Amino acid sequence: MWPEGMRAAAALTFDFDAEEAWIGEDPANADRPGVLSQGTYGAKVAVPLILELLERHGITATFFVPARVAERHPERVRQIVDAGHELAPHGYTHTSPSTLSREEEEAELVKGLDVLRSFGSDVVGYRSPSWDFSTSTEELLQTHGFVYSSNFMDDLKPYRREGTSLVEIPVQWVLDDAAHFWFDGATWTKKISTASEVREIWEGEFRGYHRLGGAFVLAMHPQVIGRPYRLEMLDGLVTWMRTFDDVWWATCRELATRVP
Numbered sequence: 001m002w003p004e005g006m007r008a009a010a011a012l013t014f015d016f017d018a019e020e021a022w023i024g025e026d027p028a029n030a031d032r033p034g035v036l037s038q039g040t041y042g043a044k045v046a047v048p049l050i051l052e053l054l055e056r057h058g059i060t061a062t063f064f065v066p067a068r069v070a071e072r073h074p075e076r077v078r079q080i081v082d083a084g085h086e087l088a089p090h091g092y093t094h095t096s097p098s099t100l101s102r103e104e105e106e107a108e109l110v111k112g113l114d115v116l117r118s119f120g121s122d123v124v125g126y127r128s129p130s131w132d133f134s135t136s137t138e139e140l141l142q143t144h145g146f147v148y149s150s151n152f153m154d155d156l157k158p159y160r161r162e163g164t165s166l167v168e169i170p171v172q173w174v175l176d177d178a179a180h181f182w183f184d185g186a187t188w189t190k191k192i193s194t195a196s197e198v199r200e201i202w203e204g205e206f207r208g209y210h211r212l213g214g215a216f217v218l219a220m221h222p223q224v225i226g227r228p229y230r231l232e233m234l235d236g237l238v239t240w241m242r243t244f245d246d247v248w249w250a251t252c253r254e255l256a257t258r259v260p
């Protein structure tokens with residue numbers, strides 16, 4: 001399924017949630033600058049560091065962006081596009097489609113497309129803010145011309161959703177930085193892992209994807225992965241992964257083209 005000579009694929013994806021993750025969780029957070037500053041860090045500090053890392057490794061990535069983040073931080077999104085990375089909607093606000101009416105969901109989708117396309121990007125993919133769909137999502141994605149979704153956890157490689165025109169680029173919690181690092185200040189129920197522990201897990205997963213010919217898709221959040229120690233880990237992981245000369249590095253859009 002991969003280009004000639006390639007045994008497996010790898011993609012780096014970033015859900016650039018910034019403040020919207022907290023506002024989506026509780027709209028009252030919009031008036032809590034201290035809480036929101038956790039997301040602001042993603043736009044202010046982390047994205048530039050990530051762009052620098054990607055440039056150093058010559059990797060083109062996919063950024064899933066709630067359109068309201070693009071409205072609040074247009075200069076950052078401009079930098080992402082100018083560096084050649086792929087943009088794809090992640091809601092207008094960071095609201096799970098399963099909590100919206102069909103009309104509200106469609107409005108979020110259309111607004112998300114319009115805002116991201118205003119940056120001159122060819123926008124064809126979708127990652128839901130909750131990695132979940134409503135009963136209308138698949139139909140709406142097809143109506144609005146989406147090529148792929150990156151939301152489900154049922155495979156190791158891209159595949160076509162039955163009865164639809166949509167390609168699915170599967171993800172998994174184990175390859176999500178938030179599952180390992182996202183401390184929850186409201187409940188204190190989540191632990192902060194060491195970066196070396198996460199490197200061990202991701203390295204082991206990558207060996208498996210390579211052996212099985214899958215598409216290793218890391219799903220990261222600038223405000224989470226963009227801490228100095230974690231970026232150092234990502235840098236080392238990518239350096240090691242780059243020693244495999246039969247791994248095709250691609251954006252999600254490129255991965256989707258490989259599915260017949």
Ligand code: ZN
Nearest residue numbers: 015017090129
């Ligand atoms: Zn998100």
